[in-house]
Amino acid sequence: MRTSIATVCLSGTLEEKMHAAAAAGFDGIEVFEQDLVVSPSAPEQIRDLAAGLGLGLDLYQPFRDAEAVRPERFVANLKRAEAKFRLMNRLGTTTMLVCSNVATAEIDEDEVMAGQLRALGDLAADHGVRLAYEALAWGTFVDDFEHAQRIVDLADHPHVGTCLDSFHILSRGWDPAPIEAIAAEKIFFVQLADAPLLHMDVLSWSRHHRVFPGEGDFDMVGFLSHLVRAGYDGPVSLEIFNDAFRQADVHRTAVDGLRSLRWLEDRTRRALAGEPARDRLQLQPLPPVEEPEGYDFVEIRTGRLGETTRLLHQLGFALGGHHQSKEHVQVWVQGPVRIVVNNDVALDDPTEVAALGFEVADPDTALERAIRLAARPVPRTQEPGEQVLRGVFAPDGTEIFFCRRPGNAVPAWLGEFGADEELDPTSLITGVDHINMAQPWQHYDEAVLFYTSVLALAAQPAQDVPGPSGLVRSQVMRSSDAAVRLPLNVAPAAAEQGSFVGAAYPEHVALACTDVVAAARRARRRGLELLPVPQNYYEDLATRFDLDEAFVGSLQELDLLYDRDAQGEFLHFYTGTLGTVFFEVVERRGGYAGFGAPNAPVRLAAQYRRTHAQG
Known part of the structure; x- marks a missing residue:
């Protein structure tokens, strides 16, 4: 299983985060835009550092408020997107996260949103970039993954797919089973986050209380099992917004994150034992453990x-x-x-x-x-x-x-x-x-x-x-x-x-x-x-x-x-x-x-x- 971690999970500078992720054993990272913006390193230097550390740059994120907008605003969004695609070419990363609109959405029509994603996909293709569309749990018109997937299907563009985020799905109580019906080639990226069950607004919950898989109350094994059955074979990445993590030692947090993925990988492999083989993630087992007596x-x-x-x-x-x-x-x-x-x-x-x-x-x-x-x-x-x-x-x-x-x-x-x-x-x-x-x-x-x-x-x-x-x-x-x-x-x-x-x-x-x-x-x-x-x-x-x-x-x-x-x-x-x-x-x-x-x-x-x- 290819492991990745968003730089937003970790404390320190972008360069420190990259060194910690590599030392912990991650295969790649998601570059959070703010981390790059505040870095004195040029995109080319970040690309070279990643290559030297053996890290892939799996995702650039986020691109916000792209769709469901009036034509005049969408023209500006295309210009903004093209600048980001050029930046991604300098970085050497080929997938960008596009979040469902929460701030400027005005047109609640799937055909309009799909058409705008299709136009963004045409521009992305010119730069060799793919767009992973994600339904934010607090999106104005699109707040669940099945709705997002319908829009992706309507867009019908080879450079437009979906990003599945466990927090946005499980925090709203959505059944993740329909993931298995999504064509594997249209799942461009997967982000994982666990969380304790809290009674609060979902935005605050998301921004402050996510934790690594196994540290909260969500059924992360069930979620990853659906992805395996769907045939997904891309990176499995951690995206954790947590006040404590962003103040803790960067190396410890990175190690904890990788431990959570290895634990989840083993638990999911065991949960799927006996099912027809379709494990394109190639889940690896851990040595078995029994409870202490x-x-x-x-x-x-x-x-x-x-x-x-x-x-x-x-x-x-x-x-x-x-x-x-x-x-x-x-x-x-x-x-x-x-x-x-x-x-x-x-x-x-x-x-x-x-x-x-x-x-x-x-x-x-x-x-x-x-x-x-x-x-x-x-x-x-x-x-x-x-x-x-x-x-x-x-x-x-x-x-x-x-x-x-x-x-x-x-x-x-x-x-x-x-x-x-x-x-x-x-x-x-x-x-x-x-x-x-x-x-x-x-x-x-x-x-x-x-x-x-x-x-x-x-x-x-x-x-x-x-x-x-x-x-x-x-x-x-x-x-x-x-x-x-x-x-x-x-x-x-x-x-x-x-x-x-x-x-x-x-x-x-x-x-x-x-x-x-x-x-x-x-x-x-x-x-x-x-x-x-x-x-x-x-x-x-x-x-x-x-x-x-x-x-x-x-x-x-x-x-x-x-x-x-x-x-x-x-x-x-x-x-x-x-x-x-x-x-x-x-x-x-x-x-x-x-x-x-x-x-x-x-x-x-x-x-x-x-x-x-x-x-």
Whole structure:
């Protein structure tokens, strides 16, 4: 599949965008007119740069308000178009995007519009240029692709075809199935954009909230499948208008874009398996991936070893041993949970979640797939006889390792710490319930796609949680059996500006247990001060759930929080924050599958008070 990306998707200068697209692995680009207008490089220099980078110049865009106009205005449009065709000849690009009219349209007659496109096609042919006519979702008279195609058919010109844009089709709820009835040779270009489902005017939605395929809510696999069945064989390009993308690092965004196309290519190929072969796009597969079956380990990196290990002890963990060749690394164990503590950093460096190990069926295949999806491998050395751990960096810098699924066996790497067997098999802690990861706002969509494509986790509906520093957006990535649950949080801007005393927005490790009351009492006996919960919370709790007074009193005594739904109950407590990390201990009763979302504002407010008191 030939991949392309519009320069409007990326930050920086036109030249920087071209270098980033080439480095990411794209085959070509769409040159957005404004990027060329503001560039000091002549069109010939851009053409030569593209050739040197191995990039095709697949499209020049946009040409606006061309058709549905009165004759005197159309004469001016022809003059304007001819200037653009000459420019395209200098650039060396042969296809121009013509958008349906939104500003100067006066004649709502298909025959008039087709005749004007035909005249533009005659002029384009003189310059060796093709016109790809696109129905904008907010076009004055033409706002859907089937209408646009009827006009193209009426124009009946070899240099006039259609451009199909997934956003303009799916945002309006149009059925994309009729794409299959369009003659493949009349589909001149395809642009892809995903988007979250929002209730707002379509123009604002389009200009600010598009995302790469796999990062939104549209059925992108279904859309590309229709194109394959139609026999389309041209470029598949990304056209994303997104405020965050245009402020983010250009190289990261380009890599994220290519990852989205490779993921979509693989998913579409699998969706079409078994259908009669007509794949002129030549969709390429990725190495197969299975969902992770659990957490193998969590690694904490800290410059404050004493307070970190003290907290682990208070939560019931025991020292499993020190690594045989890495003197600054130790492992703490409780039941099946393994916390690796790495203090190979400067004294007093903040405590943070550094790495996550996921149990997978085939670590080699998982790593190969991740690399094919443009993930960066984690460089790691080991002494002879030590386990080889395979991993890549997540978008936020967390190291993600693919660990061989041990079943009920102890992971082989534990032997490097002298821990040959599980400690305390009767532990209250039974596993990692979930790990909550904070994401920079400009890379949130990238993280969703990363965990979707690399680990086959599914994104759940996002929620907004209010806190003293603003709304926190939270979206859970999870495996189908919930063995892995990974909530991704986007911190409000105020949090990034120091509401947490200069620290990054905190992340946390949630531990599953069989008896949260017993776990809280044990932690208290060992000196742990749990995150305090105000009296007002318990008064409100008793009202909301009509709870027994003695039960509420026992919760309040231990600073426990409570939630309930139709399936079951949820009891939990939080520790204080070390650097950017805190722990949560949870007990699920019945079929409760949530995360105690009504209690999140209580936690956020308590953390806010504590950090500001410290500051």
